[in-house]
Amino acid sequence: MANVKQQLKNSLDELVEAELKDFQWCLMNDHGCVSKAEMENADRLKTVDKMVSCFGPKGAVKITVDTLRKIKQNDLAEELENTQKQGSSSDQCKTPVDDTDLNLRLKKKLMLDYKRILVNNSQTGRRKCLNDIYTDLYMVENETGGILCEHEVRQIESSYNRPTTEDTPIQCKDIFKIHPDTGLLNRKVLTMGIAGVGKTFSVNKFILDWAEGEDNQEIVFIFPLPFRRLNLIKEECSLMELLNKYFFIRSEELLSLPEEDGKVLFIFDGLDECRFPLRFEDCEEFEDVGQKTTVDKIVINLIKGHLMSSSLIWITSRPAAASVIPRDYIDQVTEVRGFNDEQKEQYFIKNSSAEVAGNIISHIRKSRSLYIMCYIPVFCWISLTVLQPLLARECSEKTPTTLTGMYINFLLTQQQLMEKKYSHDRDSKVNARCFDDIVLKLGRLAFQQLEKGNLIFYKEDLQECGLDVSEGTVFSGLCTLMFQEEKVSARKVYSFIHLSVQEFLAALYVFYITNNKKRNPFLDSWKKLTWKLSEKPLFRLHKAAVKKTLQSKNGHLDLFLRFLLGLSLESNQSDLKELLPELKLKTENIKDTTDYIKEKIEEEKSAERTINLFHCLNELKDDFVEDLQKSLSSGNLTSQDLSSAQWSGLVFVLLMSEETQEKFELQKYRRSDEALMRLMPVVKNTTRALLQSCNLSSRSCDLLYPILKSSNCVLRELDLSNNDLQDSGVKLLSDGLKSQHCKLETLSSDFKPLTPERAGSELQSSRRFRSQAALSTTGGSKLHTGHTQHGSWRRDQD
Known part of the structure; x- marks a missing residue:
């Protein structure tokens, strides 16, 4: 093709500008795929490119010869024809194959x-x-x-x-x-x-x-x-x-x-x-x-x-x-x-049976974090791998209920596969030690690449961590379901089956080197650090990891931190020793860690980071969130003075609730501007916010205004009736309703004290709502006396 283009260009180079214009004029008039706009300022190169793209190399040559003859350039036409005939078969333009x-x-x-x-x-x-x-x-x-x-x-x-x-x-x-x-x-x-x-x-x-x-x-x-x-x-x-x-x-x-x-x-x-x-x-x-x-x-x-x-x-x-x-x-x-909820069940049924699928769904529903993670198809596969044999047993005390427990058991299944494979091998003990060695090397790779933000690796990345691909140690049957190899062209690339597996192995590696090597990668940048026997190395690790995670702008260590903390639970120790027999475990009270996380919850301003800290408490099986849920169900919360951490915990519980996705009622928790401020993350994620009779003032309108303007808001119904919002609050609400991003469909509110003229001009100026209920007064009083003005507005679909 390059050869043909060069020949066509050589022919057009012999034309002066006027002759080139004649040539292009003929192309436009004789061939519909060449437009006037394309030829108006086209030079010789663009003219050649257009002909080849429209007609193919062979067709472009034929059309060029015909057009040259039309503009009386017979010598050039003949020369181009001869050049084509004289070229070797390898250099000739190949006949285009039909599309x-x-x-x-x-x-x-x-x-x-x-x-x-x-x-x-x-x-x-x-x-x-x-x-x-x-x-x-x-x-x-x-x-x-x-x-x-x-x-x-x-x-x-x-x-x-x-x-x-x-x-x-x-x-x-x-x-x-x-x-x-x-x-x-x-x-x-x-x-x-x-x-x-x-x-x-x-x-x-x-x-x-x-x-x-x-x-x-x-x-x-x-x-x-x-x-x-x-x-x-x-x-x-x-x-x-x-x-x-x-x-x-x-x-x-x-x-x-x-x-x-x-x-x-x-x-x-x-x-x-x-x-x-x-x-x-x-x-x-x-x-x-x-x-x-x-x-x-x-x-x-x-x-x-x-x-x-x-x-x-x-x-x-x-x-x-x-x-x-x-x-x-x-x-x-x-x-x-x-997967949505229905598709999760379809997956488990398709890959097991209706009975097994029912048992798995029933179990993972008990843990909100597990159920949410099953939106990821790979995690459904991990859950099936782990839970199918465990739930088949009569005693299911060890069936995991946390993410950390799920991934420990997933790794144990790989160990069991290895033991089965080498059960008739005299050197099976050697292979068992080989399993420990490869898991730790994979963990080092996982942690180093996690810090760099890499999901795929090359041979040199593995070699840096002591994994010799040429000997096949990575794929000796020990870790085949955690780590995968893919041949892309002539080169192989490697990756973990999912980012969460990489994060778990990274946490396992850090946990191991802290206990066995007395090294804290978050404090000493891989330099050896010797601690005194009186110090608590695990707490120091947790503290440093929490700080590092909270400093991350994109939260890339969030799940890693959950795993790292979960590995420290005493209930996971026996499984960890089974995985890594050489792991040196020293019993250490995790209360220091949970107290430190609660301190950070009190200080943290970011709702997202706070939520991850609560997930961390769940991994540590702390009863803070559970106690909060009990108080919530008993109704005691309304009478308690909540700390900052308890407010954050309440937000966490409500965000995890399916009920508050559809409807949030502020009266159930506290009737004040401060309560609304604390619970704004919940309001942002609900369809119906019922805030009536909650002693709200214009301060609450300051909070609601940015939500109404946000393109991310899912709020469709807002009830603010029987609250003293004042003129400034009404003005803010009106401005929010005018936003092109506002998706509110129903607004119920009382505005007082306002004249009818002021109320009408503020709300009707939005042009997005119309009154669906007659304005009424309390006790027959006139509107201008300052009594309540009732109205319900809905989005004008016309």
């Missing part, structure tokens, strides 16, 4: 690649039919309204506490369909979701359905280009060379791409795994599909629309990495939320 033929061949290749997927890893896994094991995932338009760089488990908990009525569900197969409301096609879609939630699974299903002729048949070509594969391309290449290399058998078999809208889809899976820079601001722009350049420039120009402007682009990413791509280049954002 239909290539479409069928590509579908056949992708069907083979995606029909059966590898479950677990390349060493012990087995391939299963995707359609047999696929369970629909919950996908919505737009992303969770929270901070996108916060810890992913925190995001799961945050989105779980948001009413589902706020979401606009969308099926994966429909993301590139013309939107029925707008009649528009979203060309560039960014799909976000936390690690292990099912983004790649969704991509695989979309590709397979297309390859099998089930859906999206208007697309001619789909090219999956995961970042894991792109990371390994170091040499310069063109887009066409890239596609031919990975998707077609013969070099340059694919000579051109369809220019019609939406006929080609590029899928870039795993933006968070990208290891080359994506600099959108200063990237060289180009349109030539045959231009050789670096892979990052190809990706950027495809996303920006300079290269293949008519193509569809689908990018998947963990939320923390999504900001790499400016939203100016994205038409639609979707979010994979994993």
Whole structure:
């Protein structure tokens, strides 16, 4: 193709400007795919690129010869013809293969690649039919309204506490369909979701359905280009060379791409795994599909629309990495939320039986944190692996009820698999010690890479931690379900099956070196630290880890901290000794740790960080939250003077409650502006906020105003009746109602003392509400006497 383009350019270089204009005029008039706008300021290079993209290399040569003759440039036409005839067969322009033929061949290749997927890893896994094991995932338009760089488990908990009525569900197969409301096609879609939630699974299903002729048949070509594969391309290449290399058998078999809208889809899976820079601001722009350049420039120009402007682009990413791509280049954002409650049950039934599924669901419902985590498909698999054999036993005292307990038992299952594998081996004791060694080396890798924010690793990362891949020690059957190997092109990449497994192993490693090596990585940056026997090393570790976690801007150590604290429980000690026989455990009262966490709860201003600290107390099985729940159910809270920590605990309990997602009644807890201020995180996450008769003043309107204006607010009904909100409060509410982001549908309130004129002008100016109930007065008094003015307003749907 490059050879043909050069020959065409040589011919056009012989034309003076006037002759070039004649040539372009003929192209516009004779061929509909060449527009006047494209040719108006096009130079020779752009003219050649347009011809090749429209007609293919061979067609471009023929049309150039014909057009040269039309403008009386017969010598140039003859010279170009002769050049083509004289070229060797390897240099001649190949006859373009029909798109239909290539479409069928590509579908056949992708069907083979995606029909059966590898479950677990390349060493012990087995391939299963995707359609047999696929369970629909919950996908919505737009992303969770929270901070996108916060810890992913925190995001799961945050989105779980948001009413589902706020979401606009969308099926994966429909993301590139013309939107029925707008009649528009979203060309560039960014799909976000936390690690292990099912983004790649969704991509695989979309590709397979297309390859099998089930859906999206208007697309001619789909090219999956995961970042894991792109990371390994170091040499310069063109887009066409890239596609031919990975998707077609013969070099340059694919000579051109369809220019019609939406006929080609590029899928870039795993933006968070990208290891080359994506600099959108200063990237060289180009349109030539045959231009050789670096892979990052190809990706950027495809996303920006300079290269293949008519193509569809689908990018998947963990939320923390999504900001790499400016939203100016994205038409639609979707979010994979994993399994909803019904889909969780479907998963367990599909992979076990109705009876087993019922037992597992019943057990995990007892622990809110476990039930929420089952939104993640990978965690459902971990839960099934751990709970199915445990719940089958008559005595289930050791059945885990915390995240830490679940992951300890998951690791124990790997140990049991190892023991079974080597049960007839004379050197089984050696293999048992090998298990300890590899777990600790994996833990070191997990912790080092967690601090760096890496999810995928290369051979040199493993070697740094003493893992010799060449000897196969990592995949000797000991840790095959925790750690996976994947061959991408000629190079292998490695990862843990889920971020939470990496975080658990990192915590296990830190716990081990603290007890056995007397080292605290949070205090001495890996330098050895010797403590006096009188000191409490575990408490020092906990204290340093809590401080480090609270300093993190994105909460990347939140789950790690929960695991680290959970490992310190005495009830987990016997299991830990079974896992790591050489672990030196010294009994240490964890009361110092729980007291320290409660102190931090009193001081902490961030609701998200406070919530994670309460999760930490749950992992330590502290009774603080349980006592609060008992007081809440008994009604004693309304008469107690609550400390700052107790208020935070109340927020935690209510955010974990399904009931308050739908309706929050302030009267049940405390009737004051201060109570509302303390419980604002709950108000933000409820559909109905019933705040009537709670002694609220204009101070509460100051609190409610930013919620009404927020695009993330899920509030639909607000009852403020029988509160003295005063003029300033009414004004703030009115301003909030005017916001374009306000989604309130019903507002019930009494405004006093106000004249009817003032009340009407303030609320009616919003143009978003109309009165649905007649204004009335108390005891027949006139409105201007200052008695109550009652009114209920609803969103004007007209």
